Amino acid sequence: MSGQPTTGPWRVERWLESGPNMQVVGADDQVVAIAAGLLRPVDELEANARLIAAAPDLLAAVHELMDCGPSPRVREWRIAMAKAEAAVAKAEGRQP
Numbered sequence: 001m002s003g004q005p006t007t008g009p010w011r012v013e014r015w016l017e018s019g020p021n022m023q024v025v026g027a028d029d030q031v032v033a034i035a036a037g038l039l040r041p042v043d044e045l046e047a048n049a050r051l052i053a054a055a056p057d058l059l060a061a062v063h064e065l066m067d068c069g070p071s072p073r074v075r076e077w078r079i080a081m082a083k084a085e086a087a088v089a090k091a092e093g094r095q096p
Helices: 042-053 055-067 074-091
Strands: 011-015 021-025 031-035
Touching: 011 042, 021 042, 031 042, 042 055, 042 074, 055 074
Parallel strands: none
Antiparallel strands: 011 021, 021 031
């Protein structure tokens, strides 16, 4: 893959107030993805959009954990793990 993804962070917004559709918007305020479906429950659409929106944070956290190496220093590992936990919380909708 040669292209680079849209710069994060990404956020979830309602799309077209007429239906239970969600859009994922990048830091540049441009739409990255749309979660839509007439037969899907709204909470499922929101969960899907949150997971998509958390992708840049999850990827960055995994890269940071990988950069810690086979025997990371405790401080570096704790910082990377905190970022990973925050990204997972964002994906699960537990972010304030």
